[in-house]
Amino acid sequence: MWTIPNILTMMRVLLIPVFVVVYFLDWKWAHQAGAFIFWLAAITDWFDGYLARKLQQSSKFGAFLDPVADKLIVATALIMITHTYASAWITIPAIILMAREVYVSALREWMGQQGSSERVKVSFIGKAKTMAQMLALIGLLSELEYFMGVPIFWVSLGYILLYISAVLSIWSMVEYTIAAWKDLTAPSEPINH
Template structure:
């Protein structure tokens, strides 16, 4: 197995480790979970860089890499739901949209069909990841007792419920919108890969 694919598999393995540590309720384990998440995120960047630089592009990698990305980000969003930061219905919509589109892209690659990725979809990913990093970072910093005591008011501001709710709501709406436009712009190709006939 090529190194990029090994890194992708490592990312999948690290996901449940992060999930378990993050939900442990133990400050030290929560802090370790942030490190695990960072390592997993770095493998995402590094395996892509290796694949492009040395042309380590395989059918297995095309299938596994986007799947590993969604597994990691979905696990992180679900973890944030379980600690009471995010709303389940919003995260469910995001996960459903992303897994559906990822599944279509994987199937399209298998069928040798290329889907276009819009700039809005790339912005969707950026906003999702930026907000996820923000929440994980603040939650991890808050787990340090000394920081939590000294900066209690600051953490209250950074974790303002209305700010989190409406920011996540905007991201959810934007994510659903990009999913709808993705289907519209690629509908003829989608019909082709699923074998639909008029």
């Protein structure tokens, strides 16, 4: 259990309360520091998968905890940006993203019980959604439009990427549903008493 990839994944979970506390500190750069912690957690997500393959340290525990850690920190960040911006323009795509995560997680669990989890494995669209979502959250959490007087438009880019990730999340959800449709519509087995 105590492999490098698993330690990185557990570190990502432990960063969640740190991320929240730092983000809400009464300090000028608190939001930027919180965004940096979120970025650091996002980077560990890439590293733990890479190292698990490279060091041949894949484990059942890691396979379980990795997506849980991702969903926990992303859900936390989505709640925080809806609080910070208090706008329907942020809240609506955030709700779409969270609802999609619940739906796809439930679908994958159900498909796993049917022995058909391969049909709903992560697709390219799902990976593109994750990338757009992470970049959107970093930009929106940071609230940076200027850095040292230079316009960088992080927040504007964050808005655009949040909507792109919401569209990709719906697209991937439909894609996974179509892949699972045969199992979802198969007649159920009679229950024997």
